[in-house]
Amino acid sequence: MKFKIAKSKGQVSSYDVLIAVLLFLIMFLALRQVAISNIDSAISDLTYNEMKIHSQQSLDSLLKTKGYPSNWSAGDVELIGLAERPDVLSSNKVEEFMTMDYDTVVGLLALGKYDFFFEIDSINDIYDLTYGVVPVQKEIVRLERLVLYKGEEANVSFSVFK
Amino acid sequence: MKFRGQVSVETLVAVFVLFFVLAIVLSYVALLNNNTQNIDTTFSEKNDCLKLMYAMSQVNTEGEGTEMSIYSEHDFVIHSNQKAIQIGEQYCFFLARTNDYSLLSGDIKLTNVDGVIEVEQI
Numbered sequence: 001m002k003f004k005i006a007k008s009k010g011q012v013s014s015y016d017v018l019i020a021v022l023l024f025l026i027m028f029l030a031l032r033q034v035a036i037s038n039i040d041s042a043i044s045d046l047t048y049n050e051m052k053i054h055s056q057q058s059l060d061s062l063l064k065t066k067g068y069p070s071n072w073s074a075g076d077v078e079l080i081g082l083a084e085r086p087d088v089l090s091s092n093k094v095e096e097f098m099t100m101d102y103d104t105v106v107g108l109l110a111l112g113k114y115d116f117f118f119e120i121d122s123i124n125d126i127y128d129l130t131y132g133v134v135p136v137q138k139e140i141v142r143l144e145r146l147v148l149y150k151g152e153e154a155n156v157s158f159s160v161f162k
Numbered sequence: 163m164k165f166r167g168q169v170s171v172e173t174l175v176a177v178f179v180l181f182f183v184l185a186i187v188l189s190y191v192a193l194l195n196n197n198t199q200n201i202d203t204t205f206s207e208k209n210d211c212l213k214l215m216y217a218m219s220q221v222n223t224e225g226e227g228t229e230m231s232i233y234s235e236h237d238f239v240i241h242s243n244q245k246a247i248q249i250g251e252q253y254c255f256f257l258a259r260t261n262d263y264s265l266l267s268g269d270i271k272l273t274n275v276d277g278v279i280e281v282e283q284i
Contacts, residue, residue, distance in 0.1 A: 017176040021183055028187055035194065039201060046205060053212050057219040061257040064223045068259060068277065079222075079257055110245065110255030 047162070051114060051141040055160040058109040058116065059143050063087055063156060074100045080108050089149045089156075094120070098131055105132075114160050120147075122154035137161045207249045210236050214247050214270075215254035221272045221279055222258035228274040231284065239264045240281060 061067075067081030074096055082097055084090045097105070106116065117132040127150050140161040147156050217232045239248045240263040247254045260279040269284045 017179065021179065024183070024187075032190075032194070035198075039198070042201070042205065046208060050208075050212060053216050057216055057257055060223040061219060079259070110257055112255060 048139070048141070051139070051160045051162070054109075054111055054114055055116075055141045055143050055158055058111065058160070059145060059156070059158040061109070062118075062158070063089070063145055063147055066090075067093070072096075074104075077108065080105065087145070087147045089120075089147050089154075091150050094129065094149070098129060102132065111160065114162055116161075117157075117159040119157045119159075120149055120154050121157070122149055122152050124150075124152045127152060127154065132159075135159050135161045203250070204252070207236055207252045208254075210234055211238070211247050211249045211252045211254040214238060214249075215256045217272055218247070218256040218258045218260065218279055218281075221274045222256075222277070224274065226274050226276060230272045232270050232272065234265070234267050234270055237264075237266050 062080060062082050064083055064086040065079070065081030066083055067077060068079040069076065072078070072080070072093070077100075080097065082089050082093045106112075106114075109116070115133045115135070117135050118130070120127065120129040122128055140159055142157055142159040144155055144157045147154055149156075214232065214234060217230055221228045221230050234249075236249045240246070240260060241248065242260050242262050245255055245257070245260075247256065258279045259277060260281065263281045265281065265283055271282050271284045273280045273282075
């Protein structure tokens with residue numbers, strides 16, 4: 001690289017200053033980019049954590065509680081619970097749940113901006129059920145639990161996604 | 163250069179440009195720092211809110227008589243009608259029945275009494 005040689009003492013080559021400023025700005029922009037990407041990563045972690053807590057909260061409530069009132073129907077339910085006792089599902093409540101409006105259920109499960117997909121995969125295929133929005137997004141939290149449904153062992157999965 | 167202490171116009175311009183760039187960078191750094199502090203506060207409030215929310219739901223799920231102690235870094239308000247915990251501008255929605263509360267930061271005890279979650283400062 002060829003620099004302009006200053007003819008008199010005390011002069012500053014404008015190329016020197018330009019290069020120094022340019023290098024400084026490049027380094028500054030690189031550091032700024034690192035800071036922004038760290039913030040993005042933290043936001044992504046928080047979102048994932050929020051989705052995980054929401055899915056655990058909802059699945060626990062569905063599979064371990066009777067709901068409120070305990071003999072709830074779609075018209076008067078305040079808290080949705082599908083269990084006769086923890087991890088044993090009531091077929092009446094599951095059937096009632098399946099008839100409910102999706103947006104109402106999202107509200108009752110306090111999922112807010114998230115969507116969900118609920119699936120019962122029983123040993124006996126005729127008892128298999130699905131409810132909710134089929135997930136296609138990459139950012140998804142999926143939980144699975146073993147329960148008893150209509151006297152058969154079944155795998156319940158609950159997916160929450162944005 | 164014939165006289166000592168003289169500075170060329172080019173030097174003056176260069177110094178001015180350097181100070182100008184420095185001023186822009188410093189003001190941007192100050193803005194970024196302020197944003198980072200806001201994000202820190204938001205994250206801290208949100209995490210505390212989620213922790214309390216899940217604790218409320220857990221105490222409900224585990225049934226009558228369940229007790230849980232939890233530490234909250236922030237003051238918070240529980241709105242029973244909305245089933246919501248409010249910390250600053252953050253809201254989290256739990257799955258349980260409870261009453262209205264306004265509590266300070268510190269250790270909190272949650273108790274499931276007949277299916278209703280009671281919250282008290284300890």
